[in-house]
Amino acid sequence: MVPLNYYLILSGILFVIGVTGVLVRRNAIIIFMSIELMLNAVNLTFIAFSRYLNSIDGQIFVIMVMAVAAAEVVVGLALIIAVFRIKETVNVDEINILKW
Amino acid sequence: MDYSIPTINLSVIGPEIIILLTAVSVLIIGLFPNYRRWSISIVFIGIIFAFYDIYYLWNLNQVGFDGMVLADNFALLFDIIFLIGTLLTLLLSGNFINQYIRGTGEYLSLILFATLGMMLMASTNDLIVIFLGLETLSISLYILAAFRRSREDSLEAGLKYFLLGAFTTGFLLYGIALIYGSTGTTNIYSILNFLKDGSVEIGILFYIGMILIIVGFGFKAAFVPFHMWVPDVYEGSATPVTAFMSAGVKAASFAVFLRLFITGFSPIISQITGILAVLAILTMTVGNVIAIVQTNIKRMLAYSSIAHAGYILVALTALSRNIESEFSAASIMYYILVYTFMNIGAFGVVIYMEKSEEEVLKISDYAGLGFKKPFAAICMTLFMFSLAGIPPTAGFMGKLYIFSSAVESELYGLAVIGVLNAVIAVYYYLRVVIFMYMKEAVLDFSYLSARPVMALSLSISVGGIIYLGIFPQSLINLLTNIL
Amino acid sequence: MEFILFYIFGFIAVVSALLIILQKNPIYSAVFLILTLFSVAILFLLLNAQFVAAVQVLVYAGAIMTLFLFAIMLLNIKYEEKAFSKLANLKITGIFVTFVLFIEFMYMIFLRKGLGIAGNISPEKVAEVGNVELIGKILFTKYLFPFEVASLVLLVAMVGVIVLAKKKF
Numbered sequence: 001m002v003p004l005n006y007y008l009i010l011s012g013i014l015f016v017i018g019v020t021g022v023l024v025r026r027n028a029i030i031i032f033m034s035i036e037l038m039l040n041a042v043n044l045t046f047i048a049f050s051r052y053l054n055s056i057d058g059q060i061f062v063i064m065v066m067a068v069a070a071a072e073v074v075v076g077l078a079l080i081i082a083v084f085r086i087k088e089t090v091n092v093d094e095i096n097i098l099k100w
Numbered sequence: 101m102d103y104s105i106p107t108i109n110l111s112v113i114g115p116e117i118i119i120l121l122t123a124v125s126v127l128i129i130g131l132f133p134n135y136r137r138w139s140i141s142i143v144f145i146g147i148i149f150a151f152y153d154i155y156y157l158w159n160l161n162q163v164g165f166d167g168m169v170l171a172d173n174f175a176l177l178f179d180i181i182f183l184i185g186t187l188l189t190l191l192l193s194g195n196f197i198n199q200y201i202r203g204t205g206e207y208l209s210l211i212l213f214a215t216l217g218m219m220l221m222a223s224t225n226d227l228i229v230i231f232l233g234l235e236t237l238s239i240s241l242y243i244l245a246a247f248r249r250s251r252e253d254s255l256e257a258g259l260k261y262f263l264l265g266a267f268t269t270g271f272l273l274y275g276i277a278l279i280y281g282s283t284g285t286t287n288i289y290s291i292l293n294f295l296k297d298g299s300v301e302i303g304i305l306f307y308i309g310m311i312l313i314i315v316g317f318g319f320k321a322a323f324v325p326f327h328m329w330v331p332d333v334y335e336g337s338a339t340p341v342t343a344f345m346s347a348g349v350k351a352a353s354f355a356v357f358l359r360l361f362i363t364g365f366s367p368i369i370s371q372i373t374g375i376l377a378v379l380a381i382l383t384m385t386v387g388n389v390i391a392i393v394q395t396n397i398k399r400m401l402a403y404s405s406i407a408h409a410g411y412i413l414v415a416l417t418a419l420s421r422n423i424e425s426e427f428s429a430a431s432i433m434y435y436i437l438v439y440t441f442m443n444i445g446a447f448g449v450v451i452y453m454e455k456s457e458e459e460v461l462k463i464s465d466y467a468g469l470g471f472k473k474p475f476a477a478i479c480m481t482l483f484m485f486s487l488a489g490i491p492p493t494a495g496f497m498g499k500l501y502i503f504s505s506a507v508e509s510e511l512y513g514l515a516v517i518g519v520l521n522a523v524i525a526v527y528y529y530l531r532v533v534i535f536m537y538m539k540e541a542v543l544d545f546s547y548l549s550a551r552p553v554m555a556l557s558l559s560i561s562v563g564g565i566i567y568l569g570i571f572p573q574s575l576i577n578l579l580t581n582i583l
Numbered sequence: 584m585e586f587i588l589f590y591i592f593g594f595i596a597v598v599s600a601l602l603i604i605l606q607k608n609p610i611y612s613a614v615f616l617i618l619t620l621f622s623v624a625i626l627f628l629l630l631n632a633q634f635v636a637a638v639q640v641l642v643y644a645g646a647i648m649t650l651f652l653f654a655i656m657l658l659n660i661k662y663e664e665k666a667f668s669k670l671a672n673l674k675i676t677g678i679f680v681t682f683v684l685f686i687e688f689m690y691m692i693f694l695r696k697g698l699g700i701a702g703n704i705s706p707e708k709v710a711e712v713g714n715v716e717l718i719g720k721i722l723f724t725k726y727l728f729p730f731e732v733a734s735l736v737l738l739v740a741m742v743g744v745i746v747l748a749k750k751k752f
Contacts, residue, residue, distance in 0.1 A: 002629070005693070006593075010593045012685070014597065015274060017597070017603075018600070019680070019681055020681040023676070029651070032263070032266070033603055033612055037616065039273065040623055042274050042277050044627075052698060053698055053701050054703060055702025055704055056704045057286060059632050059714075060729070061228055063635065064231070067737065068231075068733070070646065070647055070737070071736050071740035072266055074744050076266065080259065081657060082748075087255075095259060127742065210739070228726070232735075236735055239736065243747065280699075281698060282698065300697050303696030303697065304696070305696075
């Protein structure tokens with residue numbers, strides 16, 4: 001059986017790649033995809049723990065995370081499209097009339 | 101595998117069900133143009149019923165859904181705070197509703213959904229429901245921030261809030277995953293039992309999970325260094341939404357902190373006192389110092405709300421040092437209630453000053469208000485005094501309780517820094533008062549007409565801060581016995 | 584066998600995750616995200632979570648990513664020259680934060696102590712009863728309330744999107 005640490009390291013790497021994407025990229029859609037990647041890394045952590053703890057609660061949590069992620073994606077893409085209709089850009093550096 | 105449906109005790113979630121039904125019926129009524137004007141009345145009736153149900157549930161300490169939902173006095177108290185915030189916000193939103201919404205129910209129902217999310221966060225015993233409640237709250241607020249979607253600044257506020265909020269949700273979830281991995285459960289009482297049991301050594305997974313959870317909720321409650329979104333989102337959102345956000349989200353996050361610290365993490369929470377103290381000092385100082393240089397009143401109130409999160413964090417630090425201290429917990433709850441009154445009140449005056457199209461948001465625009473519109477100016481003065489912590493307002497008593505709880509836990513340095521910060525803060529709050537009474541008017545205030553509903557909301561807030569400021573003792577006694 | 588599958592799909596997941604954030608064109612990023620999600624779904628299968636693996640493919644790789652692709656096509660973004668942050672110091676901060684986070688996670692994983700209290704759902708039991716049945720039972724008993732609240736989250740999202748998308752107020 002593959003040791004738990006392997007899965008934790010893999011999900012840690014995926015999570016960190018997602019964080020990098022959020023911090024480095026400027027295209028709102030790609031930032032958003034990186035966030036989805038982070039959530040998926042968390043799901044992998046949950047499932048790995050759930051397997052090695054012989055408990056099923058982690059899988060329920062993952063299902064809830066997926067439901068929430070679906071809701072967030074819908075709202076997020078609607079926001080991005082609404083911004084694009086006015087500003088003609090999805091680059092977060094150019095969306096800056098309020099100073100950061 | 102035998103199994104049985106858990107005993108479904110619907111009365112435990114009575115207030116939540118009432119708010120949900122109200123939100124849904126407002127949505128449905130919005131479909132019928134002839135009846136739309138009743139929607140606001142339905143909301144108020146719903147909130148009154150919810151208050152009545154809370155009164156009914158008080159002291160019953162009911163538990164439902166296999167221990168997943170609690171209706172203890174702690175949860176009910178926070179329900180009351182959230183509902184007061186919602187009520188005051190809705191009383192202030194009249195102008196916004198007329199201008200942008202024209203009777204359809206989305207604004208009202210989204211506010212109610214956000215309130216529902218907060219109530220779920222306060223009244224549950226499981227991290228999974230806390231997470232879902234937080235998302236209900238956040239998704240409603242992303243939309244509410246972007247509600248004036250023909251305006252660039254509003255959409256920008258919504259997008260920023262959304263991207264940063266979703267980003268921190270990732271950290272929060274990772275934290276919950278680590279807690280789950282290191283304890284085998286997401287139930288707060290089971291976590292407590294696990295920590296008390298001590299048969300398994302508490303490893304680093306648990307600590308990092310705990311810190312990631314603090315980061316996740318610290319973002320919502322606007323702790324420095326997770327505060328970057330606050331001024332932009334507060335400035336870009338419609339002012340009633342800002343008022344709602346500033347009071348409600350903070351209260352909900354601190355409700356979760358209290359629940360986690362007092363039950364779930366209590367055996368080991370004293371080990372992170374140092375981290376909390378650093379966060380508290382940063383949050384107070386950064387908030388207050390940057391607030392001094394602001395010229396826009398919404399941004400100033402945004403930084404001031406960061407500073408107030410810092411004050412509450414001082415009491416939370418004191419609580420983590422001395423987890424048995426009921427006084428620290430009571431001072432947090434007292435301050436949150438007072439903060440709800442004074443902050444929504446201050447934003448209420450800002451809303452009153454706004455013109456229909458352009459916004460009157462510079463602090464210098466308030467010059468001369470004291471002579472032209474005495475009632476609004478007196479209210480604003482009292483709110484500023486309360487935010488600054490000048491007696492006899494409740495803000496003074498709140499700060500007094502918070503700093504004495506820090507002293508009680510022997511955190512003298514933290515208490516001194518807190519008091520120094522409160523002194524700095526007096527400067528920028530009093531500046532508004534000085535502009536109102538000692539400068540010549542630059543604006544012609546003739547566009548301001550009397551607004552009885554708004555005046556009612558302001559009067560409730562003023563009454564709240566004066567009453568709680570002069571007679572705090574009965575409330576403090578109640579709060580000390582709540583846990 | 585399990586090791587080989589883990590290495591193959593773990594490798595695919597990491598490489599395509601890197602390509603998501605390195606691609607300039609959002610369409611390519613979306614395609615690589617689908618690939619990552621798919622390989623993670625296979626890892627779920629290795630971890631005895633068949634139902635979640637299926638949901639991952641159906642909901643994530645299927646529905647959510649289709650939505651992403653729709654949005655990208657609707658926006659018709661020409662991929663910009665400055666895909667990365669033009670603020671050099673933000674980029675450096677980003678990489679620094681990432682690095683610290685990475686070190687912290689690895690530190691945490693290698694120094695971790697034992698796990699929490701184990702449950703009673705052993706792999707043999709999963710094989711005997713079936714993953715879907717176990718999830719269904721626990722979802723409608725112990726986790727009935729969160730299940731209902733999840734529907735509330737979806738309702739809020741629905742109302743919100745209508746607010747953002749309808750023609751006029």
